[in-house]
Amino acid sequence: MNADKLVLGLAGLKLAIETTEVAGIVSVQHPTYLPHQSGFVSGLISLRGEPVTVVDVRKAFKLQDAGSGHMIVVVRDSKRTLGLDAGGAETSFLWAEELKKCIIGGDGGAFTKGTLTLDHDSYVLIDWRALFDEAARLLTTDETRV
Amino acid sequence: MDTSKYKALYLQETSEHLAGIEKGLLDLEKGAQDDQTVDHLFRHYHSIKGMSASMGYEPIQKLAHAQEDLLDRIRQKRMACRPGITAVLFQCLDGLKTLVRQVEDGAPLDADVAHFAAMIKEIIEAPAVAAEPAPDKTAPAAPSAPQTGIPELKLSHVMKVEGRVFDELLATVGDLVMALSTFKTISHSSRSIEFREGTYKLGKYINAIHHSILSARMLPIEDLTEGLPRLVRDMSHRSGKEVELRITGSDLRLDRSTLEGLGGPLVHIIRNCVDHGIEPVEVRVRNGKPKAGVITINAFRKKDRVVIEVADDGAGINVSKIRERAKASGVPAEKLNAMDDKEALMLVCLPGVTSTDAVTETSGRGVGMDVVKAAVEGLGGSLVIASTPGAGVRLSMEMPITTSIIKALIVNEGPEQFLIALSRIERVVEVHKGEIANGWYATGTSRIPVLPLGPTLGMPDAGEREFYSLIIIHAHGVTDDTGGDAAGIRVDAFSDEIDAYIRPLQPPISRLWGVSGIAVMGDGRTVFLLDVSQIGTKVKAWS
Numbered sequence: 002m003n004a005d006k007l008v009l010g011l012a013g014l015k016l017a018i019e020t021t022e023v024a025g026i027v028s029v030q031h032p033t034y035l036p037h038q039s040g041f042v043s044g045l046i047s048l049r050g051e052p053v054t055v056v057d058v059r060k061a062f063k064l065q066d067a068g069s070g071h072m073i074v075v076v077r078d079s080k081r082t083l084g085l086d087a088g089g090a091e092t093s094f095l096w097a098e099e100l101k102k103c104i105i106g107g108d109g110g111a112f113t114k115g116t117l118t119l120d121h122d123s124y125v126l127i128d129w130r131a132l133f134d135e136a137a138r139l140l141t142t143d144e145t146r147v
Numbered sequence: 148m149d150t151s152k153y154k155a156l157y158l159q160e161t162s163e164h165l166a167g168i169e170k171g172l173l174d175l176e177k178g179a180q181d182d183q184t185v186d187h188l189f190r191h192y193h194s195i196k197g198m199s200a201s202m203g204y205e206p207i208q209k210l211a212h213a214q215e216d217l218l219d220r221i222r223q224k225r226m227a228c229r230p231g232i233t234a235v236l237f238q239c240l241d242g243l244k245t246l247v248r249q250v251e252d253g254a255p256l257d258a259d260v261a262h263f264a265a266m267i268k269e270i271i272e273a274p275a276v277a278a279e280p281a282p283d284k285t286a287p288a289a290p291s292a293p294q295t296g297i298p299e300l301k302l303s304h305v306m307k308v309e310g311r312v313f314d315e316l317l318a319t320v321g322d323l324v325m326a327l328s329t330f331k332t333i334s335h336s337s338r339s340i341e342f343r344e345g346t347y348k349l350g351k352y353i354n355a356i357h358h359s360i361l362s363a364r365m366l367p368i369e370d371l372t373e374g375l376p377r378l379v380r381d382m383s384h385r386s387g388k389e390v391e392l393r394i395t396g397s398d399l400r401l402d403r404s405t406l407e408g409l410g411g412p413l414v415h416i417i418r419n420c421v422d423h424g425i426e427p428v429e430v431r432v433r434n435g436k437p438k439a440g441v442i443t444i445n446a447f448r449k450k451d452r453v454v455i456e457v458a459d460d461g462a463g464i465n466v467s468k469i470r471e472r473a474k475a476s477g478v479p480a481e482k483l484n485a486m487d488d489k490e491a492l493m494l495v496c497l498p499g500v501t502s503t504d505a506v507t508e509t510s511g512r513g514v515g516m517d518v519v520k521a522a523v524e525g526l527g528g529s530l531v532i533a534s535t536p537g538a539g540v541r542l543s544m545e546m547p548i549t550t551s552i553i554k555a556l557i558v559n560e561g562p563e564q565f566l567i568a569l570s571r572i573e574r575v576v577e578v579h580k581g582e583i584a585n586g587w588y589a590t591g592t593s594r595i596p597v598l599p600l601g602p603t604l605g606m607p608d609a610g611e612r613e614f615y616s617l618i619i620i621h622a623h624g625v626t627d628d629t630g631g632d633a634a635g636i637r638v639d640a641f642s643d644e645i646d647a648y649i650r651p652l653q654p655p656i657s658r659l660w661g662v663s664g665i666a667v668m669g670d671g672r673t674v675f676l677l678d679v680s681q682i683g684t685k686v687k688a689w690s
Contacts (some may be wrong), residue, residue: 033673034563036661037605045656047667050322055654081654138656 003100006075006117008124010091012064017095017117017124018085024048024077025095032071032086041132043086048075054140055084056132061112062125076129083133095124150202157202159305161247164191168240170284176233177240185228193244206256207246213264213441214239217271232270239263251304298643310403313364315356320357321648324552327353328645329669361402361549368455369397371406375417378527379442382421389439390425396446399453402549408526409455409544412519416457416542417442419515424461424540434537436460451570452528453548458541464534469494492532496520525651526644527663529680545680546626554668555647555676558618558638560600561609564674565638566647566666568584573619573633575641588617588635597635598686601678604661614643622683634686636677649676 005019014130025048032044041060045055060064065120072092073084099119106116108116108124114126130139150157171188192215214236220226242263249256261386299327314358327350334346372394383390401409419508425431425440432438445456466488474483475496483491523530528546547553555566556575578588587594599619601609649664663678 031562033675034561034604034606035656036659036675039605043672044664047671047673050667050671052650052653052656052665052667052673083655133655137658140656141658 003097005097006095006100006124006126008093008095009058009074010093011059011062011087011088014062014064015122015124016058016087016127018070018074018076018129020094022078022129024074024075024082026092027073027075027084029071029073032084034072035140038140040135042136042139043071046073046084048082048084048095051082053084054133054136056103057084057086058090058127059086059087059088059146061132062110076109078130081130081133083136085127085129085132095119116126150536151386153202154306158247158251159307160198161195162305163249164195165240165244165247167191168243172233172236172240174242175228175236180228182222183509185218185222189215189222190634191216196473204246204250206258207250209240209265210243210246210260213267214243217267222269226271235266235270249527275436276651293486314404315362316360317357317364318648320353320360321552321650323353324357324646324648325667326669328643328647331645340398357552364403365400366403366406367398367400367408368453369394371410371413372397375413375444375555376415378417379421380569386421388421388425388428390421391439391441392444393441394444399442399446399448400548401453401546405526405528405546405549408522409546412522413453413455413457414543415515415519420457420459420461424459424463426462430462447591449545451553451568454547455544455546456541457544458539460539463536463539464495464532465494465536466491466534473497489533492534495532496530509641518663521658524663524678527649527651529678542565552646552648553676554644556618556644556650557642557674558600558616558636559642560604560638561606563606564642564672565600565662566649566674566676567618567620567636567643567679568676569644571620573621576619577618578615578617580611580615583617595633595635596686597637597684599637600682601686612639615639620679620683622679622686634683636679636682647674647676 005020007020007023009016009018023082027048029046032046035042035044035054038044041057043055043057043060045056055071055073070089071086072088072090073086074091075082075084077083095117100117100133101146102119102120106118108115112128112131114128117124117126168188171184171191174184184624192211196208196211196215199205199211203481217232217236221228221232240259242258245258246256246260249258310519327346327477330346330349375394376392379390379392381603382508399452408560420442420490426441427436428438431440441460441502443456443458445458447454447456470491473491476497478494478497486494496519498518520530523544523546526546528544531543533541533543552621554569556569556572558565558567576590582588583597588597588599600606616639617637619633619635623632647666649666651664652659652662659675661678661682662675663681664676666674666676668674
């Protein structure tokens with residue numbers, strides 16, 4: 002909880018991600034279309050030659066469109082890689098020193114790991130692994146099961 | 148038996164054992180006469196003896212056996228490891244090295260093994276109190292040893308390289324190929340002869356590297372199937388059935404990663420054949436069949452792909468039962484009713500659906516065929532099941548020979564681009580929208596069914612165009628007017644033909660419908676490779 006966070010400011014909501022999980026930030030005109038893509042899945046891009054599936058954070062968190070463009074934050078752990086399309090979000094950071102003063106909250110809603118409050122500002126911690134699992138579910142059709 | 152194909156492996160393993168012997172003898176000479184050192188030495192000699200016997204290298208086998216015999220006496224404390232024994236063993240080791248080098252050079256094995264054997268016999272038969280035998284100055288010298296007496300340091304021609312290294316090399320060449328595609332596109336419109344020539348040469352060299360890496364990665368199918376006769380034997384003993392396994396075409400070669408990925412599916416299919424396909428002896432006899440059931444594995448080339456067919460002459464799959472089980476597991480009745488028997492057979496690939504009532508320790512729980520299908524498709528292949536009641540089942544796995552770089556055509560649909568493997572394309576035609584009526588295109592004297600790509604992949608409607616490109620393919624289960632299996636995929640347009648490095652689909656997109664791989668272009672764009680077999684299954688329904 003106390004590690005540095007990248008903050009995406011979107012339509013009044015501040016979404017936080019561990020900076021250690023950020024593999025890169027890329028801007029594209031439009032991600033490649035995925036066959037039968039639905040829900041918040043928005044396509045595919047590549048980061049350093051590796052394909053990355055992209056989900057639209059605005060749709061996942063039911064936010065109003067936050068500007069045009071596709072600023073994609075690529076997050077990664079040892080097993081998974083996911084692109085978070087944050088549109089034209091403003092970016093800032095929450096540093097470890099500041100986080101010590103944060104009040105840690107519980108449920109932040111679907112696809113979140115909790116909330117942080119600092120000087121009356123609230124931040125929602127994105128559970129991107131849950132977004133990844135839901136994307137996998139959305140992209141599996143009956144036909145690919147049979 | 149032709150053992151020449153195992154020579155490289157023999158040389159590689161023997162050189163490791165020879166190095167082990169040298170180290171062991173040095174330790175022994177320094178006084179390390181513990182059980183472990185002697186035991187390791189014994190095993191090295193024993194391995195060389197066994198491998199040489201299998202390969203038919205009799206002199207090496209005999210010499211290794213003589214030394215193994217001496218070590219065995221020391222190991223069993225039947226004789227002490229007296230000083231001087233190691234000197235003789237070193238001489239014998241040089242003799243072994245000479246012989247192995249002759250194998251490597253393809254020369255006749257003509258070193259005087261009898262002389263070495265006599266030296267060892269002399270040690271064995273010498274009384275324990277006798278003076279240590281002096282190294283024999285008359286022992287034959289290694290023919291290739293330099294005359295100065297300084298031993299030659301020579302590395303084996305065979306290298307042991309981790310498979311991962313080849314994976315990385317292939318990925319790097321793949322990226323080079325994609326970068327080259329960009330250069331090629333630019334060179335088409337470039338006026339610079341130097342640039343065009345440079346691009347051509349670059350392509351030639353990249354191709355050469357690619358082919359070298361691919362040939363190093365190719366393994367014969369028999370590497371995969373050699374363990375199956377034992378599996379079938381054990382399973383048939385356990386089940387009380389008589390089963391014969393016949394394998395043909397196993398000398399065909401496939402990419403290592405493809406073969407590796409087929410191991411699990413193949414074992415699962417064979418288990419199903421023995422457990423549920425082949426009937427018990429009494430049932431077979433009652434039905435007028437030979438007592439022994441036959442499982443046939445047949446591999447053959449089909450254009451740029453290899454088909455591995457596994458067939459049994461058992462009872463076949465009860466399609467009605469499959470339909471019932473699929474219905475019970477939640478497949479809607481209307482969907483089941485719309486399926487013909489061929490499509491319904493593929494329902495065995497649904498998790499939990501099985502045609503058998505019997506559960507054995509290895510199969511019958513409806514777990515596995517879904518994994519088999521996923522594994523085959525994950526490797527860029529396709530699985531087709533055919534069954535004849537009372538006559539058996541045939542599973543065909545059509546696999547790409549390599550999973551990496553293919554020749555592909557770029558097609559445009561709306562703002563997107565896709566790749567289609569050239570090997571799957573019969574021809575490409577430009578057509579006016581009026582030439583496609585109710586999903587059929589009239590070509591000469593016949594009509595072929597046509598599938599629009601965009602709607603098939605769920606893409607937003609891009610509006611009607613005046614002209615389209617039709618990619619004519621051959622699709623399983625499709626019947627055109629002339630009884631053939633030609634079908635057309637309708638796209639907005641087609642553009643360049645490229646060499647594309649295809650990566651497998653990884654989660655969360657590993658189960659996407661209609662695509663089987665992805666290429667990252669030189670400019671970073673991602674382009675999907677269409678799964679023509681899967682798309683072909685839609686043609687019938689659409690038309």
